[in-house]
Amino acid sequence: MSILISSRMNVVLDEDYRLIGEARSDVAYLNLSPLSKIVDELDLLSRELLLSLDPKSSPLISSRPGRGGLYRNAGLLSNIALGFLIGSLIFSLIILFISLRG
Numbered sequence: 001m002s003i004l005i006s007s008r009m010n011v012v013l014d015e016d017y018r019l020i021g022e023a024r025s026d027v028a029y030l031n032l033s034p035l036s037k038i039v040d041e042l043d044l045l046s047r048e049l050l051l052s053l054d055p056k057s058s059p060l061i062s063s064r065p066g067r068g069g070l071y072r073n074a075g076l077l078s079n080i081a082l083g084f085l086i087g088s089l090i091f092s093l094i095i096l097f098i099s100l101r102g
Contacts, residue, residue, distance in 0.1 A: 005011040010023040016031065052071060 003013040003015055004023070005013055005020065011020060012023045013020050054071070
């Protein structure tokens, strides 16, 4: 951010570096520190998304301690539930087939 000291002489003060200089219309100054914080956060989220594919990894953004192997446990439980549903469907089809036949 720059502060205009004299508009007639085109003198400005750079607030971040505390330097006085000449204001030029062909030079633009942009502070990228807020943008770099957002990029770092997006980088962390993208690494978290990629590591979620590895069942042995623990979350990078850990809001609670002791969450290692979370994805492996979630995959195991979902496969157990899916196996139970498929097994129940096959068992009910076998029972239906036997009852219709005999």
